[in-house]
Amino acid sequence: MATGEKFANALRAMGQLGISSKVVEPVLERLLQVCEGKWEHIEAGNYQLLAEAIFEDGGEGDIKNDLDDDGTEPPLKKLHLGHDRDSSVPSKMEGQKYNLDHQDNKSNLYSQRKQKRHQKNLDLSNVSSADPIQSSERISDVGRTTQAIKPSTSSHAMENYMAFNTHEMPKSNGEKKAANKPSVGAQAPVAFSGLQGPSESSNAGFRSHGTGDSRQQAALGPTQLRRVKDISKGLENVPISLIYESNSETLPRFFYARNNVAYQSAYVHVSYARISDEDSCSGCVKNCLLRQVPCACARETGGEFAYTPQGLLKEDFLETCISMSQNPAEKHLFYCEVCPLERNKNESKPEPCKGHLLRKFIKECWTKCGCSLRCGNRIVQRGITRRLEVFVTRGGKGWGLRTLEELPKGSFVCEYVGEILTNTELYERNASSKSNERHTYPVLLDSDWGSEGILKDEEALCLDATFYGNCARFINHRCQDANLIEIPVQIETPDRHYYHLAFFTKRVVNAMEELTWDYAIDFDDEDHPVKAFECTCGSEFCRDKRRKAGLETRLSSKGKMGNDATKMTEKKRKASRG
Numbered sequence: 148m149a150t151g152e153k154f155a156n157a158l159r160a161m162g163q164l165g166i167s168s169k170v171v172e173p174v175l176e177r178l179l180q181v182c183e184g185k186w187e188h189i190e191a192g193n194y195q196l197l198a199e200a201i202f203e204d205g206g207e208g209d210i211k212n213d214l215d216d217d218g219t220e221p222p223l224k225k226l227h228l229g230h231d232r233d234s235s236v237p238s239k240m241e242g243q244k245y246n247l248d249h250q251d252n253k254s255n256l257y258s259q260r261k262q263k264r265h266q267k268n269l270d271l272s273n274v275s276s277a278d279p280i281q282s283s284e285r286i287s288d289v290g291r292t293t294q295a296i297k298p299s300t301s302s303h304a305m306e307n308y309m310a311f312n313t314h315e316m317p318k319s320n321g322e323k324k325a326a327n328k329p330s331v332g333a334q335a336p337v338a339f340s341g342l343q344g345p346s347e348s349s350n351a352g353f354r355s356h357g358t359g360d361s362r363q364q365a366a367l368g369p370t371q372l373r374r375v376k377d378i379s380k381g382l383e384n385v386p387i388s389l390i391y392e393s394n395s396e397t398l399p400r401f402f403y404a405r406n407n408v409a410y411q412s413a414y415v416h417v418s419y420a421r422i423s424d425e426d427s428c429s430g431c432v433k434n435c436l437l438r439q440v441p442c443a444c445a446r447e448t449g450g451e452f453a454y455t456p457q458g459l460l461k462e463d464f465l466e467t468c469i470s471m472s473q474n475p476a477e478k479h480l481f482y483c484e485v486c487p488l489e490r491n492k493n494e495s496k497p498e499p500c501k502g503h504l505l506r507k508f509i510k511e512c513w514t515k516c517g518c519s520l521r522c523g524n525r526i527v528q529r530g531i532t533r534r535l536e537v538f539v540t541r542g543g544k545g546w547g548l549r550t551l552e553e554l555p556k557g558s559f560v561c562e563y564v565g566e567i568l569t570n571t572e573l574y575e576r577n578a579s580s581k582s583n584e585r586h587t588y589p590v591l592l593d594s595d596w597g598s599e600g601i602l603k604d605e606e607a608l609c610l611d612a613t614f615y616g617n618c619a620r621f622i623n624h625r626c627q628d629a630n631l632i633e634i635p636v637q638i639e640t641p642d643r644h645y646y647h648l649a650f651f652t653k654r655v656v657n658a659m660e661e662l663t664w665d666y667a668i669d670f671d672d673e674d675h676p677v678k679a680f681e682c683t684c685g686s687e688f689c690r691d692k693r694r695k696a697g698l699e700t701r702l703s704s705k706g707k708m709g710n711d712a713t714k715m716t717e718k719k720r721k722a723s724r725g
């Protein structure tokens with residue numbers, strides 16, 4: 148194979164890991180020198196040595212919840228091999244060369260590194276399983292909106308481009324300050340704030356697609372791959388890392404929260420007195436899953452617990468949930484008497500409800516139960532246990548979330564955490580938010596809207612992770628064949644106005660695969676509070692793609708000029724997306 152082809156293959160393999168060729172090339176060149184041009188060392192283990200050379204920063208294995216530091220790690224030193232490196236500090240790569248030269252035993256070094264990597268639970272041998280649609284585009288296509296930053300290896304200099312501060316999150320016009328409602332969990336959120344370039348000062352949230360000003364880019368200097376060790380700053384059981392290229396993305400700005408908290412008017416009434424004996428199991432001890440006869444908490448799931456003793460969702464329960472969400476035929480839809488969504492659009496004359504998906508609930512044991520926190524029927528409330536990472540996706544989706552470890556089918560990944568808003572509050576937030584905000588973060592808690600006649604405003608709730616949220620706010624949408632499914636989970640409140648929304652895997656998910664769920668968006672509904680976007684999920688079942696294809700067919704069948712009204716609708720949609 149020609150060297151050029153080998154080079155291209157290596158870039159492609161790293162592309163599947165989400166690393167752009169700009170980052171890979173200098174490292175690869177240096178590695179080739181170190182390996183004296185022997186490609187077999189570089190290609191071994193699906194380019195493991197190369198991936199490690201890029202990722203290796205001397206601290207990745209020591210990821211810990213260090214609350215004293217700012218959560219960032221020094222720039223990956225091997226990426227400083229060029230002119231900007233402080234020559235007095237030998238680079239890791241030079242150290243590696245030293246080892247190679249003096250041991251003259253490359254395979255030994257390789258196996259040591261492989262073992263080390265294995266211990267770190269980062270299965271790089273699975274890189275080939277990364278989403279193929281992502282590898283086709285390049286991260287360098289993303290425009291720049293960040294302020295100019297000078298690359299430096301000094302940790303002090305990190306302050307120039309990464310700030311974790313407690314500045315007040317900007318509030319939308321007309322929003323009142325959030326009342327101090329009691330949290331449904333115990334831990335306070337921590338601020339995760341990215342760059343604050345001049346263009347961003349008045350807006351919360353994420354910007355990545357700028358104009359790509361060439362003068363600005365020139366000042367940016369060489370691209371460096373950087374990792375934030377733990378964006379949760381110790382709130383989660385495991386660190387949630389974030390990886391990005393210094394020059395390519397504006398970091399997300401939000402407060403990391405482990406638990407949902409009511410914004411203002413949402414009715415979330417947590418009280419032991421409201422939990423009846425039928426909704427708890429005070430007589431149980433230790434682990435309810437070990438009982439011969441399942442306790443009262445299994446009643447919701449037909450007298451059987453939803454979880455296996457291994458902590459996974461039971462296959463038949465999961466399959467039923469998947470089938471209900473994938474076939475929203477009449478029998479899996481319900482219709483509100485007066486739909487809160489329609490009521491917000493037109494209070495005096497709301498239109499008929501367009502239907503909501505019927506879902507199965509899980510009911511977990513809780514404080515009023517006699518079992519322990521380790522009970523097998525308490526999975527979601529124990530929080531995230533899997534290694535997850537926020538990264539930059541391809542195809543204009545912005546940031547995404549991926550798993551760093553293989554996840555068996557039925558694994559709990561994380562719940563969707565945000566502020567609990569009434570639908571009216573969400574409606575007002577949407578109305579006052581800037582129309583050019585590219586990403587939005589609300590989900591409806593509508594799984595039980597149909598069961599109780601007409602809902603009061605404070606009972607029709609949703610979660611908004613725009614300002615406060617956890618890593619689930621980064622999970623992107625994929626039509627139909629997403630690898631996650633969202634399941635409502637009842638924990639501390641017996642009614643179903645408020646519940647937890649938990650993500651479970653629908654199949655085995657490989658390490659480094661992007662995590663996705665189907666937002667169940669109707670791409671035709673322009674007035675829905677969860678705003679539609681131009682979907683680039685890449686799924687063969689993409690509803691947006693089909694919708695557009697259908698639209699084109701209709702337009703061409705109506706003659707060259709097409710149907711003006713349909714065209715206007717499409718134009719309006721595009722304009723609203725900015």
Ligand SMILES: C[S@@+](CC[C@H](N)C(=O)[O-])C[C@H]1O[C@@H](n2cnc3c(N)ncnc32)[C@H](O)[C@@H]1O
Pocket residue numbers: 353399543544545546547585586587588619620621622623624625680681682683684
């Ligand atoms: C909950 S956020 C997901 C995280 C987001 N990508 C970010 O960078 O913060 C939802 C937003 O991500 C973008 N998004 C998610 N899935 C997408 C898809 N399949 N195609 C295009 N954009 C997508 C849309 O802008 C959407 O409003």
